[in-house]
Amino acid sequence: MLAELEALISLTPDFPQKGILFRDISPLLKTRLNDTIEAMAALFTSAEWSEIDAVVGIESRGFILASAMAYARNKELLLVRKPGKLPPPVHTVSYTLEYGQDSLQMSSQFSPSRVLVVDDVLATGGTLRATCQLCEQAGHRIHGIVTLIDLEALNDFHWGDIAPRACFRY
Amino acid sequence: MLAELEALISLTPDFPQKGILFRDISPLLKTRLNDTIEAMAALFTSAEWSEIDAVVGIESRGFILASAMAYARNKELLLVRKPGKLPPPVHTVSYTLEYGQDSLQMSSQFSPSRVLVVDDVLATGGTLRATCQLCEQAGHRIHGIVTLIDLEALNDFHWGDIAPRACFRY
Numbered sequence: 551m552l553a554e555l556e557a558l559i560s561l562t563p564d565f566p567q568k569g570i571l572f573r574d575i576s577p578l579l580k581t582r583l584n585d586t587i588e589a590m591a592a593l594f595t596s597a598e599w600s601e602i603d604a605v606v607g608i609e610s611r612g613f614i615l616a617s618a619m620a621y622a623r624n625k626e627l628l629l630v631r632k633p634g635k636l637p638p639p640v641h642t643v644s645y646t647l648e649y650g651q652d653s654l655q656m657s658s659q660f661s662p663s664r665v666l667v668v669d670d671v672l673a674t675g676g677t678l679r680a681t682c683q684l685c686e687q688a689g690h691r692i693h694g695i696v697t698l699i700d701l702e703a704l705n706d707f708h709w710g711d712i713a714p715r716a717c718f719r720y
Numbered sequence: 721m722l723a724e725l726e727a728l729i730s731l732t733p734d735f736p737q738k739g740i741l742f743r744d745i746s747p748l749l750k751t752r753l754n755d756t757i758e759a760m761a762a763l764f765t766s767a768e769w770s771e772i773d774a775v776v777g778i779e780s781r782g783f784i785l786a787s788a789m790a791y792a793r794n795k796e797l798l799l800v801r802k803p804g805k806l807p808p809p810v811h812t813v814s815y816t817l818e819y820g821q822d823s824l825q826m827s828s829q830f831s832p833s834r835v836l837v838v839d840d841v842l843a844t845g846g847t848l849r850a851t852c853q854l855c856e857q858a859g860h861r862i863h864g865i866v867t868l869i870d871l872e873a874l875n876d877f878h879w880g881d882i883a884p885r886a887c888f889r890y
């Protein structure tokens with residue numbers, strides 16, 4: 551089934567800028583959302599899922615996958631957002647982009663959970679690293695990291711002894 | 721059950737700017753995501769759901785609710801995004817904000833669907849109006865509009881003969 555799902559990720563060269571091959575998951579989300587969520591969730595065993603309280607979704611495409619996965623496995627949903635979107639109190643982590651800096655925030659109002667971090671694409675790893683830092687600042691314990699796509703040619707990302715899992719690797 | 725859910729929406733005065741009472745759904749999403757999605761989905765009958773092919777999610781909090789609702793009812797998911805995020809070809813609609821202009825985009829690559837438009841909050845209606853325009857430009861037929869919260873004191877929004885539905889009205 552993974553090959554069928556993969557065939558629904560369309561490729562756009564030079565988007566959003568020259569030299570980038572954009573992998574658009576819109577056709578996949580349109581026609582096979584449920585199978586996609588199941589494929590990602592199935593990267594973790596039942597025993598692993600039983601030790602996860604909450605799914606962490608990263609703004610904004612990460613929200614799509616994290617929310618449906620939290621729903622599917624009846625877990626809590628925690629949000630990591632761009633600055634200024636979450637009301638205080640929040641934790642903030644800044645990180646370096648190819649051009650300039652960006653930052654992410656997570657609420658500090660919740661008690662610690664055992665979390666699974668979810669995003670759509672793992673590229674350089676900057677966003678996931680900042681998210682893992684936020685989770686730890688907020689007292690959450692990271693039990694897993696999963697993306698739909700891992701552009702592993704661009705990164706060697708891991709968090710401590712936790713290796714990211716992915717449905718598709720390029 | 722709606723009263724229990726409503727009690728989990730926290731209020732932050734003067735956020736993101738002075739004079740705004742921000743209704744934060746983070747505590748609700750954390751602890752009662754599935755009940756929230758069921759409450760929103762239950763605003764439509766089974767007969768109404770049977771005539772809906774796709775759920776339209778609006779970036780970015782709309783993604784959270786739309787994606788889980790599409791998963792829950794096994795529907796397609798269509799995205800309305802901020803400019804420059806979706807690869808071409810796209811439809812674009814601009815709309816006026818309190819200060820300045822904004823625009824939204826939707827892919828024009830998909831064949832027409834019967835859609836349910838989903839967002840978190842209906843405030844002035846600008847975002848929902850732009851989204852409905854995009855859906856029609858893309859050939860989709862709007863069968864319903866739903867938000868978790870309708871700040872109806874701020875709007876009199878409807879789309880043709882379609883009135884928005886909401887779990888909570890203020």
